[in-house]
Amino acid sequence: MQTRRVFLKTLLGLVAIIIPWSVLPTRFGEAMKTGLGHPSVKLLLPPPLTSKPNNVINEESLSLTAMDDIFALTSSEMQGRKAGSVGEAKAAEYLASQLSMLGLKPMGDQETGFTQAFTIPPVIETRVNGRLTFRPGENRNLRTPSVNLLGGLLGENTAEIILISAHYDHLGVFEGQLYPGANDNASGVGCVLDVMRRILREGKTPKRTIVLAFWSAEEMGFVGSAAFVQASSFPLHQIQAVLNVDTVGNGMIGDFALWSNGENTAVKAIYKAASxxxxxxxxxxxxxxxxxxxxxxxxxxxxxxxxxxxxxxKNHTPEDTTALLKPEQIHLASEIIYRAVQILAF
Ligand SMILES: [Zn+2]
Incomplete structure (x- = not known):
């Protein structure tokens, strides 16, 4: 009896060690392994991505549509893409593979290609008027790695950049419920990719360089885009305009809104494009x-x-699913951004 108990205890002990190591996401596994010696430095590493830049266009990827991206990003595998989660890492991998297949130039941190690494502070889920959101958590120094993704189509003038962006993170899973974030903001990501696919299909070299950016941790307070502005992978003064797309798949067809600080060059281009x-x-x-x-x-x-x-x-509810989306509306949003990019970059 005694021996059997010792044997069982040893077995359970081994299982307790093996299971967490085998189910830990690679990113945290790597961070923990490398972090043991140099915690503050190595924990900043982004997740390892298998998609590497290749500078060649994969013709098949040009026929994908925004809805293809949206179905991929809202699949149960992506677990609602909460920044710092395994689901977010899978979404980042998907986006890196798209940027790679489009033959775009890596514009993230030099060593890692398309990704720009940053860290996020702890957050706590909270419901406000039935909508899930994040509020700051304790231990603000305990930070988790996350990544933005950036890839560019070089123009005749590489010193001037038009940035088209969308956040790819969402809220994750809370109390057993999946928040797929189809509209917020898989729709914006699909729209941005659609615009670049169309430009590449047409094959014209733009006058200014066009950079696609996918931010993470927007839902935690614009953490990814703020991190980029603070430590950008190219000089900020090169950016002539930013067209950010967020939640463009629902509502009355053709009925859009803009947030900005006034009628700047970006806003004027969108006005013209929309009309x-x-x-x-x-x-x-x-x-x-x-x-x-x-x-x-x-x-x-x-x-x-x-x-x-x-x-x-339905924003920030589990009902923000693909059923909410109108492909015609997303197509129109892509058309508006495409036309604005024609004005600003060609
Ligand atoms: Zn949101």
Whole structure:
């Protein structure tokens, strides 16, 4: 009996060690392994990505659509893409593979290609009027690694950049419920990728360089875009305009809104583009809400966020699924951004 108990205890002990190590996401596994010797330095490493830049366009990837991206990003495997989670790492891997297949130039941290690493502070989930959101947690020094992704199409002028961006993170899983964030903001990510696919299919070299950026930890207070502005992988003064896309898949067709700080060059380009499409994009007060354009406006860069007028419908609830989306609306948002990019970069 005694021997059996010792044997069982040893077995349970081994299982207790093996299981956490085998189920730990690679990113944290790596961070823990490398972090043992140099905790403050190595924990800043981004997750290892298998998709490497290749500078060649994969023709098949040019026929993907925004809805393909949205279905991939809202799949149960991505677990609602909470910044710092395994689901976010999988979404980052998906986006790196897209940037790679589009043959774009890596514009992230030099060593890691498309990714720019940063860290996020602890947060606590909280419900406000039935919507899930994050508030600051304790131990603000305990930070978790996260990544933005950046890839560019070089223009004739590489010193001037038009940035098209969308945040790819969302809220994750809370109390057993998945928050897929189809509209917020898989729709924006799909829209941004669609614009670049169309530009590449047309094959014209832009006058200015066009950079795609996918921010993480927007839901935690624009942490990813703020980290980029603080330690950008190329000089900020090169950025002529930022077109940020957030939650563009629902509502009345052609009924869009803009957040910015006034009628800057980015806003004027969107006005013209929207009217060419028979759509409206109205500059609207943020009323306590915001998106990643705010990080660039704070740095004096002309920036805006495009969203649907009805963006708040089902926002930050488990009902923000692909069933909420209207492909026609997403297509129109892509058309508006595409036309604005024609004005700003060609
Ligand atoms: Zn959100």
């Amino acid at each position: 060419e499409c028979g759509a409206s994009a109205v500059l609207t007060p943020t009323a306590g809400h915001n998106s990643d354009s705010v990080s660039f406006i704070a740095a004096g860069i002309p920036a805006l966020t495009l969203m649907t007028h009805d963006w708040l419908d």
